Amino acid sequence: LFDWQVEATDAAVPTGWVLHVLRALCSFVAAYGFAMLFNAGAKASVLAALVGALANTGRLVLIDEFHVPWQLAVGLAAVIIGVLAQLFVSRASLSRVALSVPAVVIMIPGVPLYRALTNLNNQQIDDALSALFTVLFTIVAIGMGLALSRMLTDKNWLMESQERVPNLWDYEKEEDA
Numbered sequence: 001l002f003d004w005q006v007e008a009t010d011a012a013v014p015t016g017w018v019l020h021v022l023r024a025l026c027s028f029v030a031a032y033g034f035a036m037l038f039n040a041g042a043k044a045s046v047l048a049a050l051v052g053a054l055a056n057t058g059r060l061v062l063i064d065e066f067h068v069p070w071q072l073a074v075g076l077a078a079v080i081i082g083v084l085a086q087l088f089v090s091r092a093s094l095s096r097v098a099l100s101v102p103a104v105v106i107m108i109p110g111v112p113l114y115r116a117l118t119n120l121n122n123q124q125i126d127d128a129l130s131a132l133f134t135v136l137f138t139i140v141a142i143g144m145g146l147a148l149s150r151m152l153t154d155k156n157w158l159m160e161s162q163e164r165v166p167n168l169w170d171y172e173k174e175e176d177a
Contacts, residue, residue, distance in 0.1 A: 078142045
């Protein structure tokens, strides 16, 4: 309708500590906004925003300065989010989900998803699939990172207890007795 361009354009980008501060600030605002959308309280929103700002800024530093593959950086950021959320949850009566979900939602790549839909609409299937795989791998990395953080912080979640599940023959023995 508006003929918007979906290709990246060259623009002046800040560098150094200015870039990191701006990324942290934007990540804080985004995570806070998502926490508010999810109807979290003021305290939970601030803590979720802090978690999101720290982890997302760290993720971007890993990618830009240490050349860590973005999938690994997303997974590591999700681990950090889960661990920090557990740290805050253990000190306040808040839900782990209320702190971790807004922090990870800001890492979901909306631009590649938009590019994929645009490319599908223009019958550019290869470009669309490439963008869709970016989104898919990011979501999988987030899930794996959150699962790993849960395994690290919750011993009951790491190993399932072996409870005996009754079977049909147990009920038949009770009826005979």
